[in-house]
Amino acid sequence: MCGIRDVRDYRIHSDREKKIITGGSVFNIKAKSLRLGDFTKEETKILYQSHTEETGQIFAKGALDAVWELSEGQPWLVNALGYEVCYEMKANRDPSLVITPEMIYQAGENLIMRRETHIDQLADKLKxxxxxxxxxxxxxxxxxxxxxxxxxxxxxxxxxxxxxxxxxxxxxxxxxxxxxxxxxxxxxxxxx
Structure with a gap:
């Protein structure tokens, strides 16, 4: 199970007592919190290369640099950009089509404009x-x-x-x- 927050940071709101109860439920037990660290540039390249090996779809020069520029290795963004550019953008589903840097930047814009859950959650955290x-x-x-x-x-x-x-x-x-x-x-x- 993976979440954006540690269990200790969840709050239960009591309507009857009009207050916040900290600590969550007795069933929210955790052994430890783990955070998947950011991918390195090389790990990001390996991940995208595995897509190429599986589908034959290649990434043009500069496309992986665009992924890195937008994500800096943040795991959700690395994966979301790849999924968006290769599968969600209908025109790019043809594996014979080369993925360009411009397509990667468009994928990033699409994620923001759709207010994907992860980005929307981070925006909410900024408050x-x-x-x-x-x-x-x-x-x-x-x-x-x-x-x-x-x-x-x-x-x-x-x-x-x-x-x-x-x-x-x-x-x-x-x-x-x-x-x-x-x-x-x-x-x-x-x-x-």
């Missing part, structure tokens, strides 16, 4: 205060020393940010910027 406490300072270049580590880990688990050799950075900035503009951060950080 949460604990997400804003991390994302907004990052976007505004503000000091993050006071930021709670639990909040940072939560945002990493959602796939909105990632750790790099230079510190924390926004994941998939093109998707994030479609749903978050600077005005959303002003209230979280005060006047900018």
């Amino acid at each position: 949460e205060e604990r997400v804003k406490r991390v994302i907004c300072p990052m976007l505004l270049g503000a000091d993050m020393e006071e930021t709670r580590q639990d909040d940072i880990q939560y945002i990493i688990d959602l796939g909105l940010i990632k750790k790099s050799s230079s510190g924390l950075q926004i994941s998939n900035i093109k998707y994030l910027m479609r749903y978050l503009n600077e005005r959303n951060c002003r209230g979280a950080q005060g006047s900018v």
Whole structure:
């Protein structure tokens, strides 16, 4: 079973008591939380190559670079882009058709315009205060020393940010910027 959230982060809303009950149900038991890490560029290439081996459909020069640019290896995006471009875009279902970078970019736009569940869920998460406490300072270049580590880990688990050799950075900035503009951060950080 896989979800966008750890079981501990689910909340049950009580209509009778008009409050949020934390911790979920007694049946929500977990042994451990696992997060599938981002694919490397090479792993992304291998995954798409397996499609070529299975169907004969090839990817033009630059197509896999476009996949990487849009996904940065985020597992759901890597797979969603491949499925969209090869199966959902009817004109591309013919395996003799070469998949071009332009087709990959169109697949990315299609996912956004359809507000696919994963992207829509991430957009909804951007409204949460604990997400804003991390994302907004990052976007505004503000000091993050006071930021709670639990909040940072939560945002990493959602796939909105990632750790790099230079510190924390926004994941998939093109998707994030479609749903978050600077005005959303002003209230979280005060006047900018």
